[in-house]
Amino acid sequence: MSPLSAHTGLRQRPLTTAHLAQTMTLIGLSAVELEETLAAELASNPALELVSEIRCPTCGRRLKRMPCPVCHVAPRANDGPIVYLSACGTTTGTMRGEGTDGEEREAVEPRAPEKLAEHILRQIAPALDVDDRPIAAYLLARLDERGFLPESPAESAQFLRVTLQRVQCVLNLVQHAEPPGLGARDTRQSLLLQLESLEEEGKSHPLARACIANHWDMLCRHDFGRVARILGVSREEVKDARDFIQRNLTPYPAQAFWGDGRGQPCADNSAYFRPDVIISRPPHDANGPLHVEVFTPIAGTLRVDPAIKNALAECEEGERESWERYVERAVLFAKCMQQRNNTMCRLLEAIACEQRQFIHGGDRDLKPLTRVSLAVRLGVHESTISRAVANKTAALPDGRIVPLSKFFDRSLSVRDAVKSIVAAEPRPLTDDEIAACLARQGYHVARRTVAKYRAAEGILPAAARRRQASYSNGQRR
DNA sequence: CTATGGCACGGATT
DNA sequence: AATCCGTGCCATAG
DSSP states (O other): OOGGGGGGOOSOOOOSHHHHHHHHHHHHSOHHHHHHHHHHHHHHOTTEEEEOOEEOTTTOOEESSSSOTTTSOOOOOTTSOEEEEEEOSOOOSSOOOSOSTTHHHHTTSOOSOOOHHHHHHHHHGGGSOGGGHHHHHHHHHHOOTTSOOOSOHHHHHHHHTSOHHHHHHHHHHHHTSSSTTTTOSSHHHHHHHHHHHHHHTTOOOTTHHHHHHHHHHHHHTTOHHHHHHHHTSOHHHHHHHHHHHHHHOOSSTTOOSTTTSOSOOOGGGGGGOOOSEEEEOOSSOTTSOOEEEEEESOSSEEEEOHHHHHHHHHSOHHHHHHHHHHHHHHHHHHHHHHHHHHHHHHHHHHHHHHTHHHHHSOGGGOOOOOHHHHHHHHTSOHHHHHHHHTTOEEEOTTSOEEEGGGGGOSSHHHHHHHHHHHHHOSSOOOHHHHHHHHHHTTOOOOHHHHHHHHHHTTOOOHHHHHHHHHHHHHHHO
């Protein structure tokens, strides 16, 4: 036996801490981030190879393995969802040896998926000094999911160690990009920015600016009478301004579908987000098992390049060591990637199973579900679930795009119940009365909590609802 | 006086 | 260990 053969045992690895650490990291990444990581790894590790994808011969879908679960599904119980991996097909540049045959299927896949940050960056890049790029990147990274920038320019400047002026300059660009209103500190400022952009298009309202800028809190309380008095106009005019604001502006400029779907259809914004998983109903059988697609940037399988594996035996003593390191890293990466996919699939299978009602129905059908319970069910550590759930979104059959964490929202169904109680109330109910109503439906929550839910749903307090009602009555007579 | 929102505390969850 | 959430208490507005 030559001493070299000892090195061919590539399978058994000391996969311990490094393995765990990398898997953990990968699990925490969203599909988009994972794609970047994969591209970086492919670019920097010559031993890692992406072999061509497998497609289903019948439907042309990209598959992780045969058989295609859509076309010939093994019969399964109705309550068990079908889970499979699906490549999102946008693997960046490096490896794309396949022909162009897949192009017409491309249309079926999510269109022009682009992260909001990239979208903005592309717009402002021309006007941006090269030195200011890091500032822009930083600011965009700090935007919260609503599109707001919670910190002040001064804070950013201090963190970045650049002058306040430069930050403000870049921020100004961001705030005037599309969609308008991004990068504001709060809703009020955002609305003003949106108003500005509307005015540039020639659409404006005489009172809107004053209402938002100076009488915002009164407007929130629907205290139109007082605003009208201060501005010296009629209540109708103020109400008209409010309508204009509601119709043309959005409180959360980055909001796609989530939230509660109430309000803006904003179909355009949906393109800014790419879900990490897609849950769909089988085409013909509404009661059949759900389909769950977990997106992967891999269109095929990752493996160690066999050419390199073979060459390993022949290369020089000195070089061999570094090649071995590459190979080892490649094996590790592929394994971690596989592990991630496996975990994601099993997680989504469990979620789709548990929350089947919610997926078919609405918010009120959400079952209480904790990450811990799923962790024991899947036999993984609870932090794994936390990571897997974080920063990811799912597209539901009805088009809703929701963060995965929504499946674990303890209070969603109660909040939904509050909504429907208020919607059906004969007269404005106080929080106490709503609490009593809820108790009758089996939800036992404190009055204070009702107030919080109500506020979270954007429902005004009873007194304000009363005023609203009397106002519209007054209009009628 | 009543309804509500702010603050803060403790327990659960991550 | 850090964070989130429900809740109680208290101040305040109407």
